[in-house]
Amino acid sequence: MSKRNSKEIPDIVIGRLPVYLRTLRLLADDGRDVTSSQELGEHLGISSAQIRKDLSHFGEFGKQGTGYNISFLCNQLQKILNVDRIWPVVLVGAGSLGNAIANYAGFESRGFRIVAIFDEDSKKIGQAMGPVHVDDFAHLSRRIEETGAQIAVIAVPTHVAQRVADQLVEAGLVSILCYAPITLTTPSHVRVEYIDPVIHFQHMTYYLG
Amino acid sequence: MSKRNSKEIPDIVIGRLPVYLRTLRLLADDGRDVTSSQELGEHLGISSAQIRKDLSHFGEFGKQGTGYNISFLCNQLQKILNVDRIWPVVLVGAGSLGNAIANYAGFESRGFRIVAIFDEDSKKIGQAMGPVHVDDFAHLSRRIEETGAQIAVIAVPTHVAQRVADQLVEAGLVSILCYAPITLTTPSHVRVEYIDPVIHFQHMTYYLG
Numbered sequence: 001m002s003k004r005n006s007k008e009i010p011d012i013v014i015g016r017l018p019v020y021l022r023t024l025r026l027l028a029d030d031g032r033d034v035t036s037s038q039e040l041g042e043h044l045g046i047s048s049a050q051i052r053k054d055l056s057h058f059g060e061f062g063k064q065g066t067g068y069n070i071s072f073l074c075n076q077l078q079k080i081l082n083v084d085r086i087w088p089v090v091l092v093g094a095g096s097l098g099n100a101i102a103n104y105a106g107f108e109s110r111g112f113r114i115v116a117i118f119d120e121d122s123k124k125i126g127q128a129m130g131p132v133h134v135d136d137f138a139h140l141s142r143r144i145e146e147t148g149a150q151i152a153v154i155a156v157p158t159h160v161a162q163r164v165a166d167q168l169v170e171a172g173l174v175s176i177l178c179y180a181p182i183t184l185t186t187p188s189h190v191r192v193e194y195i196d197p198v199i200h201f202q203h204m205t206y207y208l209g
Numbered sequence: 210m211s212k213r214n215s216k217e218i219p220d221i222v223i224g225r226l227p228v229y230l231r232t233l234r235l236l237a238d239d240g241r242d243v244t245s246s247q248e249l250g251e252h253l254g255i256s257s258a259q260i261r262k263d264l265s266h267f268g269e270f271g272k273q274g275t276g277y278n279i280s281f282l283c284n285q286l287q288k289i290l291n292v293d294r295i296w297p298v299v300l301v302g303a304g305s306l307g308n309a310i311a312n313y314a315g316f317e318s319r320g321f322r323i324v325a326i327f328d329e330d331s332k333k334i335g336q337a338m339g340p341v342h343v344d345d346f347a348h349l350s351r352r353i354e355e356t357g358a359q360i361a362v363i364a365v366p367t368h369v370a371q372r373v374a375d376q377l378v379e380a381g382l383v384s385i386l387c388y389a390p391i392t393l394t395t396p397s398h399v400r401v402e403y404i405d406p407v408i409h410f411q412h413m414t415y416y417l418g
């Protein structure tokens with residue numbers, strides 16, 4: 001669901017790279033040094049040919065018969081995905097979902113840091129949540145300028161999600177991850193992705209009918 | 210990431226149908242009666258040709274020049290995805306993430322109902338959470354038998370996720386949606402999908418580098 005892809009590699013291929021990276025890092029955590037497209041494919045339910053084809057867009061990462069060096073391939077994927085650095089992320093919504101996201105342990109080691117959390121509820125503003133204190137949503141523009149964040153997470157109720165998105169775009173954000181079950185309207189330079197459990201459930205029930 | 214697809218339609222096509230359905234329902238909520246593959250494509254960042262090709266696997270849903278009847282196409286997609294009924298879902302993990310999922314408003318209207326929530330923490334067991342009270346994880350097998358659930362959500366810390374998955378599989382669950390940032394090991398008849406915000410962030414940063 002790309003809106004742009006300056007490097008002309010299919011967006012669907014780009015979308016699989018983070019999945020490969022996650023799996024490779026889990027193998028590395030298990031003490032493994034080498035893997036194969038066959039093994040990765042079995043883990044992920046993707047054909048080994050597809051994995052080799054996806055990776056071939058970016059270079060030659062393994063040799064026939066010897067497989068992939070996990071640490072090398074992890075480093076290469078991190079460079080390709082630009083997560084060989086830490087990206088500041090702002091989070092809007094300090095409810096139970098926002099709290100869960102703020103306390104998610106897997107961000108920093110994978111390239112991301114929650115640098116600000118916003119809410120409009122005066123009872124929540126000032127409270128500690130994960131790594132930061134909840135800030136007034138009215139301070140959004142200033143805080144985005146201070147932090148240099150380009151990525152935002154929307155974890156607010158559905159009926160306010162579009163308004164929040166509008167203000168994020170106005171404040172200069174270009175990448176939005178939306179947990180509210182709506183399709184946001186945004187300018188074409190803004191990339192929006194969605195997290196919606198029902199999309200996954202409905203994918204599953206196709207096979208259960 | 211399908212492990213099986215008895216109807217021989219690519220799993221990636223099946224995976225897009227819920228996204229089409231969500232978008233169509235949002236258009237319907239806006240009072241719209243008719244749409245086109247062009248309009249859907251613009252909403253979703255997918256080509257209109259891809260949408261027409263995806264839908265053509267299942268029949269003829271629109272006429273050249275007149276577009277799709279939204280209500281009819283919604284009904285057809287709901288039947289194809291088997292969400293013209295309500296599926297019971299069990300949730301494991303009553304922390305802030307579990308609480309957010311339990312209180313998510315978008316399940317029932319889209320085919321799903323949380324019928325049980327499990328935790329091992331005696332302080333959480335018995336508490337009201339969303340539509341039910343938190344149950345002891347030790348009651349998992351009995352409650353799954355009582356509810357007939359085939360779908361489970363894992364919203365527990367990473368280090369216990371595999372153990373929870375093992376017990377879910379043992380209790381007969383065949384579809385698991387996992388929020389923990391790991392790749393679960395499960396038998397081939399079990400379908401696992403993952404929700405991981407970092408996968409989306411890393412997809413975004415490819416375009417930001």
